[in-house]
Amino acid sequence: MGMTLYEKIYQQHKVATMNDSTDLLYIDFHFIHEVTSPQAFAGLKQAGRDVRNPVATLATMDHNISTQNRRIDGAGDVSRQQLTALKQHCDEFRIPLLDITHRDQGIVHVIGPEQGITQPGMTIVCGDSHTSTHGAFGALAFGIGTSEVEHVLATQTLPQQRAKSMKVQVDGQLPAGVTAKDVILAVIGKVGTAGGSGYVVEYCGEAIESMDMEERMTICNMTIEMGAKAGLIAPDEVTFSYLEGRPRAPSAQQWHRAKARWKTLKSDADATFDKTVVLDAGSIRPQITWGTSPEQVMALTDRVPDPTQFDTSDLQRSVADALHYMGLTPGSALQDYPVDVVFIGSCTNSRLVDLRQAAAVVKGGRVAPHVRALVVPGSAQVKREAEAEGLADIFKAAGFEWREPGCSMCLAMNDDIVPAGKRCVSTSNRNFEGRQGRMARTHLASPAVAVSAAIHGYLSSTPLVSGEGLI
Numbered sequence: 147m148g149m150t151l152y153e154k155i156y157q158q159h160k161v162a163t164m165n166d167s168t169d170l171l172y173i174d175f176h177f178i179h180e181v182t183s184p185q186a187f188a189g190l191k192q193a194g195r196d197v198r199n200p201v202a203t204l205a206t207m208d209h210n211i212s213t214q215n216r217r218i219d220g221a222g223d224v225s226r227q228q229l230t231a232l233k234q235h236c237d238e239f240r241i242p243l244l245d246i247t248h249r250d251q252g253i254v255h256v257i258g259p260e261q262g263i264t265q266p267g268m269t270i271v272c273g274d275s276h277t278s279t280h281g282a283f284g285a286l287a288f289g290i291g292t293s294e295v296e297h298v299l300a301t302q303t304l305p306q307q308r309a310k311s312m313k314v315q316v317d318g319q320l321p322a323g324v325t326a327k328d329v330i331l332a333v334i335g336k337v338g339t340a341g342g343s344g345y346v347v348e349y350c351g352e353a354i355e356s357m358d359m360e361e362r363m364t365i366c367n368m369t370i371e372m373g374a375k376a377g378l379i380a381p382d383e384v385t386f387s388y389l390e391g392r393p394r395a396p397s398a399q400q401w402h403r404a405k406a407r408w409k410t411l412k413s414d415a416d417a418t419f420d421k422t423v424v425l426d427a428g429s430i431r432p433q434i435t436w437g438t439s440p441e442q443v444m445a446l447t448d449r450v451p452d453p454t455q456f457d458t459s460d461l462q463r464s465v466a467d468a469l470h471y472m473g474l475t476p477g478s479a480l481q482d483y484p485v486d487v488v489f490i491g492s493c494t495n496s497r498l499v500d501l502r503q504a505a506a507v508v509k510g511g512r513v514a515p516h517v518r519a520l521v522v523p524g525s526a527q528v529k530r531e532a533e534a535e536g537l538a539d540i541f542k543a544a545g546f547e548w549r550e551p552g553c554s555m556c557l558a559m560n561d562d563i564v565p566a567g568k569r570c571v572s573t574s575n576r577n578f579e580g581r582q583g584r585m586a587r588t589h590l591a592s593p594a595v596a597v598s599a600a601i602h603g604y605l606s607s608t609p610l611v612s613g614e615g616l617i
């Protein structure tokens with residue numbers, strides 16, 4: 147019987163069978179950041195163990211840093227301690243570190259692909275749930291807990307149980323103005339935040355194949371939000387041309403061999419999946435979340451749902467609670483709600499392609515006077531490139547703040563926080579209560595929708611589709 151891509155990568159990395167359900171997998175690469183590594187290093191030291199393969203490890207500073215400046219204490223004293231600890235641990239264990247002033251620094255899931263570290267067929271882990279992003283390259287990539295971080299640091303392996311396989315097939319072509327973010331929000335709306343639990347998801351279909359690598363990363367990034375372990379997209383010419391020539395990609399001499407191997411990394415025609423979900427790309431509209439979970443999502447032109455439309459009393463209660471938290475009236479239109487903050491950034495949507503899509507919607511408009519809008523590039527390299535091609539000037543001229551790279555307002559762990567009761571349209575991936583600040587109200591959407599909201603000053607329900615984006 148044929149094998150899925152997931153099964154192939156799993157099989158190729160199995161170094162031992164531990165018991166009936168658990169195998170030991172070799173881990174090709176390990177990313178670390180300041181939040182989930184301190185206890186892992188403390189554990190190593192306590193046990194007197196060393197890091198097994200420091201060069202298969204890369205650390206960056208992203209969550210706790212300020213994106214207003216490059217000061218180690220820019221986001222306060224707790225952050226400074228966290229960042230200083232990371233630096234000390236990296237020095238002690240000889241782990242390469244991209245600190246805040248490094249020219250390659252950025253959000254952990256942006257820098258790996260950018261440097262060409264993330265490659266097809268690899269196993270990649272990080273103490274961070276959105277490690278699923280790297281699956282866009284056909285790598286088996288997933289988030290791990292702090293004790294697992296310690297295990298990987300010490301052994302370069304990880305005990306694993308085989309997951310089930312889900313195929314998400316997006317047929318046809320996306321309408322103009324509909325982006326990868328809308329696709330993944332629509333998928334999560336359909337599958338639900340628990341629907342992916344126990345699965346590794348493989349995305350396929352014409353709409354996925356037509357996406358560039360940045361868009362594919364947006365898709366895989368949010369796979370974790372439906373409860374799945376990882377997302378995968380089989381590597382193809384788009385993947386190979388993205389990787390060719392990147393600093394850590396195979397060298398010119400190795401390139402052809404690597405590419406020949408990567409070409410074998412796809413699910414066999416007769417592979418079976420435990421579950422299949424099919425979407426028609428042509429019917430997907432720009433999406434926005436109305437609730438406090440990514441599955442509470444609708445088309446921008448729809449009306450806010452009424453709890454009574456839902457089947458069970460549990461569901462009715464949770465919808466009513468979400469609407470109460472979000473300050474939304476059942477049945478209302480989004481254009482009635484003013485927006486206070488707009489955040490364009492995060493490992494979901496802070497790459498050059500995202501910023502291009504966002505800038506295309508600005509079109510000479512200005513951020514509404516009552517809105518505070520931020521654009522936070524995902525890495526120092528994205529920042530340089532966006533500045534070189536004039537995107538930063540477009541944002542600044544329109545009244546957006548243009549920042550240093552980092553996680554910023556995606557989560558309330560640094561100096562960028564949405565004030566209580568304020569409404570934020572955010573290109574990030576999580577909207578649970580308090581995610582962007584205590585009592586903050588988050589609406590997840592694409593960069594195009596976020597810019598549209600910043601300029602209209604309202605959760606516009608009537609975006610006009612115009613060639614490259616919404617206006």
Ligand SMILES: CC(C)[C@H](C(=O)O)[C@@H](O)C(=O)O
Pocket residue numbers: 181182209273274275276289557
């Ligand atoms: C801080 C970190 C552990 C966390 C994660 O695992 O995802 C963060 O990146 C997030 O997005 O919530």
Ligand code: SF4
Pocket residue numbers: 208209253254274276492493494552553556557574575
């Ligand atoms: S940008 Fe947001 S989702 Fe991504 S790693 Fe940082 S905090 Fe997590």
